[in-house]
Amino acid sequence: MFGFSIFLNETLSQQQKKYVTQMAQAGFKGVFTSLHIPEDDATKYKERLCQLGSWCQELKLDLMVDISGNALVKAGFQMENVAKLTEFGVTGLRMDYHISNQQIASFSHQLKIALNASTVTQADIDDLKTAQANFSNLEAWHNYYPRPETGLAQEWFLEKNRWLKANGFTIQAFVPGDDNVRGPLYEGLPTLEKDRYRHPLACALWQKEAAVDFIYIGDGGLKERTKKQFEGFINNNEILLHVHDCGTEYFSYILGEHTNRLDEAQAVIRSADARFREIPHIVAKNTVPRTLGSVTVDNEKYLRYAGEIQICQQELPANDKINVVAEVMPEEKDLVRHIKGGMKFKLEQMEEEDE
Template sequence: MDGISVFLNQDMSPEQEEYIRQAHRSGFTGIFSSLHIPEDDASKYKERLRTLGTLAKERSMKLMIDISTNALEKAGFSLEEVEELNTLGVTGLRMDDGISNQTIAELTHQIEIGLNASTITADDLQELQELGADFSKIEAWHNYYPRPETGLDAEWFAAKNQWLKQYFRVTAFISGDGERRGPLKRGLPTLEQHRDVHPLFASWELKNQGYCDDCYIGDPRIRACTMQQWQQFSLEKKVILAVHKVSDRCRSMILRPHQNRQDEARDVIRSADARFRAIEAILPENTVTRQVGAVTVDNQKYQRYMGEIQIAKRTLPADEKVNVAAEVCQEDLPLLNLITAGVSFELVEKKETNSLGVNK
């Protein structure tokens, strides 16, 4: 499961509603929010949560709310009346460390519970079992870390999750690459190494190397182009790569869908059928060093390999038989890791956008 974050520090705008709709269309099935945001007029929490809950219910999206006893009461709710939260569309509560295991155990029979994945111990699990908690209603949720240098270590994270997965689903956060939450605006990742990397790659790495089940974007937004990439990969397992410095002579050859060969190469991604298409003679051009992300086309000096299209996964030397025809944009380079054997990918020319992700 993938999810987004929607915070309650302001009224729901039409742009925010459209973002939620777009996220749902792109394969996101969960929303995370928090009642920890300071707000003088506590009544605004309830109305904003009602609006968010309605949007979530309309799309059958999970809605997990981060709470503490004080924040919940300030917003006009109570742990003794969880049914009201259910009615609003809240499907789960991520519990603050200050809430007792006794209360948590009782709540598991009324609503889904998220425990702090980073701090839960074996003693906590034993106590919850003794208190009769319904473990089928419990998940383990990691924190996000707004301050640089405080995110979790990847090896510790993976080891912790291997233990947690014996009992629960595990959820973690990644940074967004659009609007970032203040005041620091340095991203909201669980792992420090993911603070400024492509969100789709960070999600893939959490699940494939971090033993994580679910991934939520901690920040308020991702870019429109990232949302498109997420949709293609989550729904079709197709990787969209933005490229620039495209050769006019090779434009039609490379700006199209491709598929990596099933016999995966060490050094390059190989377009499976490229050289078997009918093409004219390809003359040597721009036969320079192939940096990581270089999109190449074999020229006529490679004889029967002429027309083969590759993407360099590591720096390779210049070859008079290989033209460098484009370059994968820097921010998309991590996505090369997603293109394993048989995975489809498409090369699209990068377009300049404004801060809202709208083409100029």
């Protein structure tokens, strides 16, 4: 499942409601927000959370709220009856710090509860069992890390998740957004440090392949083209790539929808659809070295392979039988590595105003 973040540091606007609606229409199923960000005015949280909750109820979106210590009380809610939060559209609470396992066990009988996936220990699980927590209502949610160099290490993340899965938890993690990046640092909100400046969908695809169950956008927004890419993947299992013309007359030939062949190649993505297109006479042109994201067409020198369309998944040498006709835009090259055998992909011209 995919979700996104909405923060309560300012009055919620109609523009934000439009964004929430568009994300729901794109196939996102959950919203994350926080009631304990140091820079925020906690006295404004209740009104804003109620407004966000009403949007989520209207659009049938889950709403997970991050709390710590007395964050709920400072925001004007009661700790003794968290089930009442469901009236405001809240479907779950993520436990950060200064909340006892006894409290968590009690909360778990009232609504969905997310433990801090990065810090939960076997001792915590034992305590929760002793306190008779409702484990069917417990999930494991990782943090995001605003400060560069503090995001989780990949191998540690994978090892921790193996342990969480062995203990029966579903797992959530964050990937960065690429619009309305949250301050005060404006350096992205990823769970993994390796993801901090990468394309949000590429990060999400890696996490999906690593068996993460819930993947949320940490920052407050996605660019329109990125939102469209998520929508294509969520609804059609299709990767949309934006490409630049390399100056041959064969650029329009490669545009449109494709499917990677089921017999997945090691170095390239091979369009299974190319052979069903009307193949023009293709002479050798721009037979230059290929890089990750080069879109190529085999020319007449490749005989029966003439017209084959490929995307390179690694650097390859120049070949006088292969024309380089387009390049995937640099920030989307990571997506190329996630197009598996049988997966659909679409090549779309990068419009000038999108650059």
